[in-house]
Amino acid sequence: MKKACIIPLKEHLFILSDNLAEQLPKRVIELRKAAGLTQAVIAERLDITEGRYGHYERGFRRFPVSILPKLAEALGCSEADLIGTSEAKPKKRGPSSRLDQLAEKIGKLPRSKQNMILDMVEGAIDKAS
Secondary structure, three states: OOOEEEEEEOOEEEEEEOOHHHHHHHHHHHHHHHOOOOHHHHHHHHOOOHHHHHHHHHOOOOOOHHHHHHHHHHHOOOHHHHHOOOOOOOOOOOOOOHHHHHHHHHHOOOHHHHHHHHHHHHHHHHHHO
16 A cells, blocks of 8 residues: 655645655656756755765655755746646747757856856846846
């Protein structure tokens, strides 16, 4: 018999089967790669070591429930998307916009370089306003 647990996420309660521990790492890898992010970037955003994060993704350790909101934010998705309870949204057709392509490239850079670029962009927007 499969066990189930109830997890409160923000203002919703989700009933999850015990196989979430098997599904979550696969889902996280899929979401991380779709966002063009590395394990190192996610680990930095979660303020944990890359080794520990790698253990979570490979299933050697289970993701703590307390980390799920921060993990969803780091991956740029909702908690429901993360645990697979939301409906899949159809992807927009056609090529990515130039802004989306640049955002993806920036997301792959080290955090220090990202911050430098964001400061430059914010300065340019302030001057243009």
